[in-house]
Amino acid sequence: xxxxxxxxxxxxxxxxxxxxxxxxxxxxxxxxxxxxxxxxxxxxxxxxxxxxxxxxxxxxxxxxxxxxxxxxxxxxxxxxxxxxxxxxxxxxxxxxxxxxxxxxxxxxxxxxxxxxxxxxxxxxxxxxxxxxxxxxxxxxxxxxxxxxxxxxxxxxxxxxxxxxxxxxxxxxxxxxxxxxxxxxxxxxxxxxxxxxxxxxxxxxxxxxxxxxxxxxxxxxxxxxxxxxxxxxxxxxxxxxxxxxxxxxxxxxxxxxxxxxxxxxxxxxxxxxxxxxxxxxxxxxxxxxxxxxxxxxxxxxxxxxxxxxxxxxxxxxxxxxxxxxxxxxxxxxxxxxx
Amino acid sequence: xxxxxxxxxxxxxxxxxxxxxxxxxxxxxxxxxxxxxxxxxxxxxxxxxxxxxxxxxxxxxxxxxxxxxxxxxxxxxxxxxxxxxxxxxxxxxxxxxxxxxxxxxxxxxxxxxxxxxxxxxxxxxxxxxxxxxxxxxxxxxxxxxxxxxxxxxxxxxxxxxxxxxxxxxxxxxxxxxxxxxxxxxxxxxxxxxxxxxxxxxxxxxxxxxxxxxxxxxxxxxxxxxxxxxxxxxxxxxxxxxxxxxxxxxxxxxxxxxxxxxxxxxxxxxxxxxxxxxxxxxxxxxxxxxxxxxxxxxxxxxxxxxxxxxxxxxxxxxxxxxxxxxxxxxxxxxxxxx
DNA sequence: ACTTGGCACTCGGGAACACAGAGTGCCAGG
DNA sequence: CCTGGCACTCTGTGTTCCCGAGTGCCAAGT
Numbered sequence: 001x002x003x004x005x006x007x008x009x010x011x012x013x014x015x016x017x018x019x020x021x022x023x024x025x026x027x028x029x030x031x032x033x034x035x036x037x038x039x040x041x042x043x044x045x046x047x048x049x050x051x052x053x054x055x056x057x058x059x060x061x062x063x064x065x066x067x068x069x070x071x072x073x074x075x076x077x078x079x080x081x082x083x084x085x086x087x088x089x090x091x092x093x094x095x096x097x098x099x100x101x102x103x104x105x106x107x108x109x110x111x112x113x114x115x116x117x118x119x120x121x122x123x124x125x126x127x128x129x130x131x132x133x134x135x136x137x138x139x140x141x142x143x144x145x146x147x148x149x150x151x152x153x154x155x156x157x158x159x160x161x162x163x164x165x166x167x168x169x170x171x172x173x174x175x176x177x178x179x180x181x182x183x184x185x186x187x188x189x190x191x192x193x194x195x196x197x198x199x200x201x202x203x204x205x206x207x208x209x210x211x212x213x214x215x216x217x218x219x220x221x222x223x224x225x226x227x228x229x230x231x232x233x234x235x236x237x238x239x240x241x242x243x244x245x246x247x248x249x250x251x252x253x254x255x256x257x258x259x260x261x262x263x264x265x266x267x268x269x270x271x272x273x274x275x276x277x278x279x280x281x282x283x284x285x286x287x288x289x290x291x292x293x294x295x296x297x298x299x300x301x302x303x304x305x306x307x308x309x310x311x312x313x314x315x316x317x318x319x320x321x322x323x324x325x326x327x328x329x330x331x332x333x334x335x336x337x
Numbered sequence: 338x339x340x341x342x343x344x345x346x347x348x349x350x351x352x353x354x355x356x357x358x359x360x361x362x363x364x365x366x367x368x369x370x371x372x373x374x375x376x377x378x379x380x381x382x383x384x385x386x387x388x389x390x391x392x393x394x395x396x397x398x399x400x401x402x403x404x405x406x407x408x409x410x411x412x413x414x415x416x417x418x419x420x421x422x423x424x425x426x427x428x429x430x431x432x433x434x435x436x437x438x439x440x441x442x443x444x445x446x447x448x449x450x451x452x453x454x455x456x457x458x459x460x461x462x463x464x465x466x467x468x469x470x471x472x473x474x475x476x477x478x479x480x481x482x483x484x485x486x487x488x489x490x491x492x493x494x495x496x497x498x499x500x501x502x503x504x505x506x507x508x509x510x511x512x513x514x515x516x517x518x519x520x521x522x523x524x525x526x527x528x529x530x531x532x533x534x535x536x537x538x539x540x541x542x543x544x545x546x547x548x549x550x551x552x553x554x555x556x557x558x559x560x561x562x563x564x565x566x567x568x569x570x571x572x573x574x575x576x577x578x579x580x581x582x583x584x585x586x587x588x589x590x591x592x593x594x595x596x597x598x599x600x601x602x603x604x605x606x607x608x609x610x611x612x613x614x615x616x617x618x619x620x621x622x623x624x625x626x627x628x629x630x631x632x633x634x635x636x637x638x639x640x641x642x643x644x645x646x647x648x649x650x651x652x653x654x655x656x657x658x659x660x661x662x663x664x665x666x667x668x669x670x671x672x673x674x
Numbered sequence: 675a676c677t678t679g680g681c682a683c684t685c686g687g688g689a690a691c692a693c694a695g696a697g698t699g700c701c702a703g704g
Numbered sequence: 705c706c707t708g709g710c711a712c713t714c715t716g717t718g719t720t721c722c723c724g725a726g727t728g729c730c731a732a733g734t
């Protein structure tokens with residue numbers, strides 16, 4: 001049904017529309033791409049593509065615009081991820097150079113990605129559940145209040161304030177800290193619950209109430225805060241893209257951690273690129289936007305995801321190239337630290 | 338020059354324009370506010386106000402709109418900060434209830450403020466230089482790499498990764514940690530530099546190179562990161578306010594930490610409300626926006642600032658009330674932890 | 675001296691209209 | 705199956721026109 005030339009026409013339509021932002025007609029296509037056929041022939045092909053639902057006519061006498069389905073076909077079969085230019089690659093390297101802690105890495109990454117793609121960038125912090133504990137610290141704040149600091153191998157630092165049921169002396173704090181570290185150091189966070197459950201038996205009875213409170217907060221931290229830490233940047237790019245409508249909806253979605261999480265995708269396929277086009281994503285109000293996301297991680301396992309959100313009429317090959325490259329670089333940086 | 342009635346007219350113009358978003362004419366004023374005079378008289382007053390530069394006529398045959406100078410007069414002399422309703426006060430309390438760590442307090446505060454005012458909210462983290470050290474932790478990451486964690490009395494947790502010049506054994510790490518904590522615990526951050534400078538003498542020669550590296554990073558953290566930690570929320574509210582132009586400029590400014598810092602104001606007058614109207618603030622591209630800010634802190638000293646940014650045509654009394662109330666509540670929360 | 679009603683004037687914005695141009699679908703011929 | 709030609713259908717733009725809101729000014733009233 002769709003022969004090679006029709007696919008070529010579709011590709012040409014997508015490319016022209018992305019660069020001009022205006023519906024593209026048969027004549028313009030024949031001029032700008034040497035398809036070797038006349039406008040009339042192209043019109044026939046266009047009619048077929050429209051029947052198939054790949055393109056759409058805003059008005060009777062206007063050119064064609066790709067539909068979500070058309071973009072999907074383009075991304076899947078008609079385009080190749082475009083590698084970054086040397087300059088861009090160098091920009092990434094300088095941007096992420098130096099020894100950095102996790103906060104800095106994430107902050108810089110999200111800005112870099114926004115700048116590179118000219119879209120809104122979204123970066124998720126490395127997942128807690130896939131990390132291991134590196135250190136637990138208990139800092140006394142007041143008689144019955146301590147701050148609990150949890151450091152993971154991915155460099156993530158989680159802090160919680162804990163109200164204790166009774167006054168606790170400094171040496172007991174030290175003892176507790178030692179016990180906790182001995183038990184949890186190197187422990188995969190997924191295994192923390194069982195480790196924690198077994199812990200009270202190793203403690204003297206007098207320490208148990210306090211320990212129980214602290215342990216429950218540790219568990220809570222892992223469950224509640226889960227993987228919800230996520231940041232975005234480049235909202236200004238949304239204003240530049242002359243958005244159809246719903247800029248407000250998009251901004252609202254961006255400020256909802258949960259929505260962002262879902263947008264990046266729950267897929268577990270390694271660092272594969274995920275593209276969600278327009279209505280393919282589950283949120284109304286995000287019609288007209290596409291998401292390009294990838295997983296990143298040190299070595300083989302995916303730690304978290306990052307990506308960009310932009311209008312469906314984005315330049316997919318370039319955007320996908322940038323997202324993939326940044327994901328890889330971040331992975332390397334994390335592996336090195 | 339400006340008698341009481343002219344001021345009343347100006348107030349009426351500001352109030353009407355804020356609620357309708359449309360230029361207001363003499364007839365409408367006479368109808369909606371009982372000023373006790375006829376439209377013709379009001380017109381005369383308006384002419385005087387326009388001569389004074391307090392109001393402005395978009396077109397010859399349109400109503401009047403307040404100028405920045407007009408808003409300024411309104412804020413300074415014609416309005417009273419409006420206290421929050423009981424429901425709003427309760428909302429604040431429930432929103433900030435529970436024992437929270439600093440990150441949570443700041444995150445919730447900025448969202449609360451955005452929701453309450455329907456503008457963009459901005460909150461600065463408690464200033465580092467006005468805090469004291471509560472705990473220093475050194476966590477080994479690799480042979481020549483450690484993570485440095487700095488906890489302040491305001492609950493702020495700063496983390497840095499440090500590359501060391503040589504391999505360091507665990508017991509030496511412990512020793513260093515003990516020395517650092519002994520020296521710095523309770524130390525005002527402003528005094529850290531001198532304390533740090535005196536420190537190497539108390540150390541054995543073999544520890545000095547490593548210590549020097551770590552100390553320099555501590556100093557760097559205090560100087561470089563200074564007070565630059567700042568967050569915002571509620572960008573979606575910008576889209577709702579049918580902005581004249583420059584939504585893009587505003588979003589860009591919001592993503593620049595430095596610009597945000599300056600916007601909140603560098604004033605040191607305690608928790609006084611600061612209002613910057615339109616062209617009063619130093620950034621082009623923020624014409625058409627006003628900032629309402631206040632300092633917050635536990636007890637008497639100002640730790641940092643928070644505020645909102647919205648169109649100049651905002652409801653100042655209500656906004657100022659909300660900002661002031663939130664600043665006070667946050668101060669209380671911080672004092673309690 | 676201030677207020678007020680009356681009046682002529684100005685100008686922006688919306689409605690009505692026409693028109694050019696781009697683009698299409700279809701058909702007949704190569 | 706491709707192509708040139710042709711009639712047709714729209715949108716967007718520019719023009720004109722008119723209504724109405726709002727003003728400034730003036731002369732009369734208090």
